[in-house]
Amino acid sequence: MDEKITLTDCPDCVNFNLRKAMRAVSQHYDKILAPTKLRCTQFTILTILNRIGTVSVTELAEYLVMDRTTLTRNLKPLEKEGYLSIIPDVTDKRSRRIALTNKGKAAQEMAMPYWQQAQSEMVVFMGERNTKQLITCLQQLSTIHQFL
Amino acid sequence: MDEKITLTDCPDCVNFNLRKAMRAVSQHYDKILAPTKLRCTQFTILTILNRIGTVSVTELAEYLVMDRTTLTRNLKPLEKEGYLSIIPDVTDKRSRRIALTNKGKAAQEMAMPYWQQAQSEMVVFMGERNTKQLITCLQQLSTIHQFL
């Protein structure tokens, strides 16, 4: 009859389990991505830019549910490598538009097979059905700031 | 018939969705924990120590699926606040045993209601059934290094 306590018990902390799983999973992707000299977070940014094209810092940060200033710091090493071109917006002088360079596009495409390897191992490990369910759940979690 | 591509598509990257959700969820917990001056990661460590008692750095790091050296850095601010006592092991001179101090125990107990608030809002948002399913899934993810 004390079943209710389960989810208010600390080992059931959503945040704890999420961060712990994140560490395990990111370590997995990073290990496989190592030969590309790209970290998983960097590969993510390059891939998104390759997809959606030019964006402002604020737009991209909102999409990533990431603090603006965090993104600014994350862009630094990619910019230093010449993977990004950051150009001032013509209509709004405050805004800076981020886009992939050819070098960045090439790096993303070079890294793609490594990502696919890491991802497919994940799917095998979890099962395709569980993986889809998990992603749906995670996507809902990512919107929590809109409601709370 | 191209259904198979779904899970190898970048928006379905397990790592990307996991990190994005982690940011959203940790921001939620951190916002509610703010009055306690504890970050969610710090609350986690205090809570675990309150539970399992004295442990070595390596043991705790393994439990957290965290690099040893990361944990070393994470312990620093807690030690500075006097929440932890770190004493050398008697039998093994290399090892250091980490334990909560009374001050640390008090801080954990003071923060507990804030955590419960954050957690219960999470459960309401996700639904109890989904939350349990999610946690089961995350716990499995946390073990991937044992298999891959």
Added chain:
DNA sequence: TCCATCTATGTGTATATACACCATAATAAA
């Protein structure tokens, strides 16, 4: 027009994370 406000971005600071490398102590092999 002028000023108050809002918006886009960056810096300073602190913590979180992991890898490469180093030092020391315990343990096993020769």
Added chain:
DNA sequence: TTTATTATGGTGTATATACACATAGATGGA
């Protein structure tokens, strides 16, 4: 017992993350 290996832990360096604060440009009302 001596040496090689393994285990425990820390530092240096780099990236990831977010908050408080500062700056500059856009916007709207007086």
